[in-house]
Amino acid sequence: MNKLTSPDMMKLKNIKSILKVIHEDNGIYRKKIAEKINLSSQTVTNIVKELLDKGIIKEESVRQMGQGRNPMSLRINYTDFYVIGVEVTVTEIKVVLTNLLGDLIKACQKQLAEDDDALNVIKQLIDEVKADFSGINRIQAVAISVTGVVNEKKGIIIEVKPLNWFNINLKKELEYLGIPILIRNDVNTIAHSENFNLREDTNFIVVKLDQGIGSSIVIDGHVMRSTNSVAGEFGHITVNYAPEVRKCKCGKYGCLTTLASIGALEERLDMNYERIKEEVKKGNTEVTRMIEEVSDIVAPPLANVVILLDLDRIVLTGKFINDFRDIVFEKLSKKIRENLTDWVAYKDLNIHENVNLAILSAKLLIDHYFENEEDLLFQID
Numbered sequence: 001m002n003k004l005t006s007p008d009m010m011k012l013k014n015i016k017s018i019l020k021v022i023h024e025d026n027g028i029y030r031k032k033i034a035e036k037i038n039l040s041s042q043t044v045t046n047i048v049k050e051l052l053d054k055g056i057i058k059e060e061s062v063r064q065m066g067q068g069r070n071p072m073s074l075r076i077n078y079t080d081f082y083v084i085g086v087e088v089t090v091t092e093i094k095v096v097l098t099n100l101l102g103d104l105i106k107a108c109q110k111q112l113a114e115d116d117d118a119l120n121v122i123k124q125l126i127d128e129v130k131a132d133f134s135g136i137n138r139i140q141a142v143a144i145s146v147t148g149v150v151n152e153k154k155g156i157i158i159e160v161k162p163l164n165w166f167n168i169n170l171k172k173e174l175e176y177l178g179i180p181i182l183i184r185n186d187v188n189t190i191a192h193s194e195n196f197n198l199r200e201d202t203n204f205i206v207v208k209l210d211q212g213i214g215s216s217i218v219i220d221g222h223v224m225r226s227t228n229s230v231a232g233e234f235g236h237i238t239v240n241y242a243p244e245v246r247k248c249k250c251g252k253y254g255c256l257t258t259l260a261s262i263g264a265l266e267e268r269l270d271m272n273y274e275r276i277k278e279e280v281k282k283g284n285t286e287v288t289r290m291i292e293e294v295s296d297i298v299a300p301p302l303a304n305v306v307i308l309l310d311l312d313r314i315v316l317t318g319k320f321i322n323d324f325r326d327i328v329f330e331k332l333s334k335k336i337r338e339n340l341t342d343w344v345a346y347k348d349l350n351i352h353e354n355v356n357l358a359i360l361s362a363k364l365l366i367d368h369y370f371e372n373e374e375d376l377l378f379q380i381d
């Protein structure tokens, strides 16, 4: 983006505030906007006119009883602007094009083969999703969800071991697209989405039980973030279940992830995940018992987090939960309660199943952009 002069900045700031107000209160009138953000009604009128001319907002007349002119209500034109959502996992890349409501326009995906360069696959799929799209200059931003450690502020992927990604500046790699780029860790993406949907002051933890364990904590309406991007690493707290104290990939012994993840099950049972699922279907009691045991192992540390942070709820997600919810859910729910003191606010255990993080990322982008002052959506000149 070119450097902006300060009057330009001021104007963009006003545009953004007006868009935010309309986003939060769709159907609002000009007069109310001026009251809400303390701008002169002339400024509001001018900016609204510009936004209407560009098609960013729409207006319609609202019939009112009584005298005088009917006021015009203003709405964001969500369906004529678009975003790209990307989900990066260690096995697959998904790219979607949606409108600002998250409605799917086009989707592309690719399973990653051993010698694939994930970064090139992302670029190819983005090209593919944009190809022959008539609204190409109305694509506003890209949102990417990545399974791994992400510096969300800088858009740098700190580590995704299976992809051989270390300190990849993904934001920079995609700069050529010429639109704002938002990059988030996958579990944080879910946390932001839950946080937005709940809307009230609900404190919670999202735990992803998958190949490893990921987590994200939301307190007081904010997704926890730390300077080195690894806050809420629930998988690496020590649980130390004797006699099976295993060395973790992180270097220490007895991490939760060495006992209660898909990777751990594969190692302990010496089978791959597909085989584990088959054995459960066949009624293999040893395998089923080991999956049940995950509830016993995960419940006490989860309850500890609830007590420590006075959480209202726990949200579980990930392949392990998708596949084995019938085996673990009730037991886990009961075990957590048994480990809680009675003064905590904790209400329930929730499951967030089979999420399409590409679409979720795209949806979240909209709220992010109306929230965040630094980035500006709706640059269409």
Ligand SMILES: [Zn+2]
Pocket (backbone or CB within 6 Å): 235, 236, 248, 249, 250, 251, 252, 255, 257
């Ligand atoms: Zn560890």
